[in-house]
Amino acid sequence: MRNVLLLPLLFLSLSCQAHDETDRRLISTNGYGEVTVPADTAILELSVRATRKSGQEAKRDVDDRVNAFIDQLKAMSISQDDLVASSIRIYPRYEHTNSNRLFSGYEAIRQLTVTLKDMTQLTEVMDQALAQRLEGIDNVRYENSEMPKHIQAAHLLAISDSKSKAEALAKAYGAELGPVVRIDYHRNTPPSGDMMKASGMETMMVRSSAARPGTYLPDEITYSDNIQVSFDLIISP
Numbered sequence: 001m002r003n004v005l006l007l008p009l010l011f012l013s014l015s016c017q018a019h020d021e022t023d024r025r026l027i028s029t030n031g032y033g034e035v036t037v038p039a040d041t042a043i044l045e046l047s048v049r050a051t052r053k054s055g056q057e058a059k060r061d062v063d064d065r066v067n068a069f070i071d072q073l074k075a076m077s078i079s080q081d082d083l084v085a086s087s088i089r090i091y092p093r094y095e096h097t098n099s100n101r102l103f104s105g106y107e108a109i110r111q112l113t114v115t116l117k118d119m120t121q122l123t124e125v126m127d128q129a130l131a132q133r134l135e136g137i138d139n140v141r142y143e144n145s146e147m148p149k150h151i152q153a154a155h156l157l158a159i160s161d162s163k164s165k166a167e168a169l170a171k172a173y174g175a176e177l178g179p180v181v182r183i184d185y186h187r188n189t190p191p192s193g194d195m196m197k198a199s200g201m202e203t204m205m206v207r208s209s210a211a212r213p214g215t216y217l218p219d220e221i222t223y224s225d226n227i228q229v230s231f232d233l234i235i236s237p
Contacts, residue, residue, distance in 0.1 A: 025233040026181060027169055031162025032226045033154040039142035039218040042116040046129050047136030049109040055090045058108035062088070066110055069132040073114065076124065082115040111138075117145070122216055142218035154225040155187075162229045170233060178232025185227045 050061035066085055073083060093104045112134070116122055119142075126137055144150060170177045 025235060026230050027166055027177070027233045028228065028230040029162045029165040029169070030226060030228050031158040031160070031165065032224070033157025033159075033161060034222060034224045035150045035154045035157070036220050036222045037144050037150055039144055039221055040117070040119070041143045041145050042119045042122050042218070043141050043143060044114045044116065044122065044125060044137070045139040046112045046114065046134050047109060047138055048112075048134040049107055049136070051093055051105045051107045053105050055106040055108070058106045059088065059090060062108045062110045065133050066112065069112075069129055069134055072128040072132065073125070076121060076128075078114070078116070078121070078125075082117065084113040085110065087111055119218075140216065142221065144221050147223070150223045151225070154223045158225040158227045162227055166229065166231050174235070176234040176236070178234045180229060181232055182230040183227065187225065
């Protein structure tokens with residue numbers, strides 16, 4: 001008999017819980033934060049390749065070109081800490097003619113990344129790369145040296161924005177904001193300002209060459225963040 005009595009009480013408890021959840025008043029907002037800063041660092045991605053009859057010859061060719069380029073960077077007072085040149089790939093090359101595959105040699109490829117804290121050196125570094133026969137200027141992207149600080153600032157702005165929106169809406173409808181019920185958050189991946197702009201403006205870098213060097217003006221970098229928050233909505237009787 002006791003078990004028979006407990007069963008209706010359990011159903012009653014679950015029914016009341018479901019009723020409370022259905023009648024719960026919530027307000028959900030989306031908070032957005034954005035920080036825009038100028039780029040102060042340029043990251044240059046380069047590559048060099050050579051095809052020779054032997055893998056050793058191909059490796060020696062790309063190594064010689066990379067070493068000559070590194071010597072030029074040292075002469076420009078660019079620290080070795082700002083250079084990554086650790087990888088090399090060597091593989092056989094084949095030509096396909098009339099359904100035949102003919103061995104044409106070994107290709108060696110090296111990739112380099114140069115970080116420039118003085119962006120006025122960008123044109124000169126690219127010119128030196130081409131002079132040392134590093135023909136692959138694969139990408140130029142821009143960053144800000146204080147990126148973590150700006151990401152955190154955008155995050156705090158998004159939190160503040162979600163709160164102020166919720167408080168304003170609650171007040172507009174004659175209610176009060178209750179505690180947080182749910183937070184949905186996925187951190188944004190900050191852009192790196194990887195576009196280059198050519199301009200007719202005179203460059204800050206002075207060179208002895210009669211030809212005018214190229215000018216590269218990066219976009220500003222925008223770090224953004226957003227957060228979705230749900231609050232209890234307290235309505236006075």
